[in-house]
Amino acid sequence: MKKNIAIIMGGYSNEFPISIKSGSVVTKHLSNDRFITYPIVVTKESWYYNDENQVAHEIDKNDFSLKLQNERIHFDCVFNAIHGSPGEDGLLQAYFSLMQIPQTSCAYYQAALTFNKRDFLSTIKPYGINCATSYFLNYGDTVNEHEIIDKVGLPCFVKANKAGSSFGISKVYKSEKLKAAINKAFDEDDEIIIESFLDGTEISVGVITYQGKVKVLPITEVVSDNDFFDYEAKYQGKSQEITPARITDIQWQNAEKTAKKVYEVLKMEGYTRSEFIFIGDEPFMLEMNTTPGLTEESILPQQAQAAGISLSELFESAIDEALKNFNA
CATH class of the missing domain: 3.30.470.20 (ATP-grasp fold, B domain)
Known part of the structure; x- marks a missing residue:
């Protein structure tokens, strides 16, 4: 008997379009002999499935089910193709654990x-x-540029702590460029990590x-x-x-x-x-x-x-x- 597979894609971060591409490739390559696939787009506003007429059908978040033509569809497994939140940071892993639905990525703690x-x-x-030598900053902390450079040296990398696809990252060669790089990283996350150049x-x-x-x-x-x-x-x-x-x-x-x-x-x-x-x-x-x-x-x-x-x-x-x- 074919299994119902939800391929979740999209997400809440700047990696949304990349995730859509990943999820589409997964959908394309899964066997039609073994699986019935349902690409599910996840956004902050809604989680939905587009049918063959491009009509959007909302996912019932109470049990992660889908209603199509008066039929209630439950999923045997979820294929996670979301980069960034909420598919890579543990939120959806915890949700599916509570729903008792298998999913393909690691568990919520590891994520x-x-x-x-x-x-x-x-x-x-x-x-x-x-690992590289690192220095941590939270939004609102006093920025001591001399202390940072003394620890990690120049050049160094300034990164958003919780962001993917290199969003919010800068390579800093001169001390006078450090503050701008820190502000850029804080645009992505309220925590940043500054690392020595390897x-x-x-x-x-x-x-x-x-x-x-x-x-x-x-x-x-x-x-x-x-x-x-x-x-x-x-x-x-x-x-x-x-x-x-x-x-x-x-x-x-x-x-x-x-x-x-x-x-x-x-x-x-x-x-x-x-x-x-x-x-x-x-x-x-x-x-x-x-x-x-x-x-x-x-x-x-x-x-x-x-x-x-x-x-x-x-x-x-x-x-x-x-x-x-x-x-x-």
Whole structure:
């Protein structure tokens, strides 16, 4: 019997259009023989499904069900393709946990933790994971520019603490530019993180649970045409994403080991894509994404295909794992 699958996309953040693209690709590649798919757009105003006539039908949030032609549709599983809030920060994961509906991403605690860059890095450091030197600011704090530069040095990165797709991020070379970068980051979030610049090869490492086992995908080297891997580099072709990465065997082994360790230490499920920069042979962790981009051009699907995993196999495995974990 075919299973009803809700593919949620959109969300509340600036990553809305990127998420719509990811959700559309997932919908396209899921098997019609196994699943009946329902693309669900999530906005702050409404959660809805557009039928074949582009008529919007509201989701009943009391039980996450859908009424079509006098039929009440309940979902066997939710495929989470929302980047940013509320799909990557734990809010929807907690909601679906309460609704007792399986979903494909990690649990709500892991999502909330990894979405908060400061808490995530503070959690993994005691496990021996290398990270950049960092300085934290909350909105309203006194900004001591000399103290910040003394700790992290120049150049440095100023980032919104809870934002994706490089929104609110600046690379600062001169002290007189620091305040403007801080204000830009505060436009995205009321918490920011300022990190030392790491000068080395940048890589992206996908780790997934596939056919019941934790699997590290082939590593991607990221070479930005811009000064760093910003929004243009990620989504407007201003970068090279080279899979497999042009790194040494020892670098590859160290990156695989570290990415898998973090995945297992945090008891992750579903997909993750982690970013690192090498200092010598040692990978320094920047962040972990738990609902990474899923278009044909996105890094994780590229890595899966390099591993011989088709997009259909990649997406359907996530549903199979979610159903298996829910029924365990």
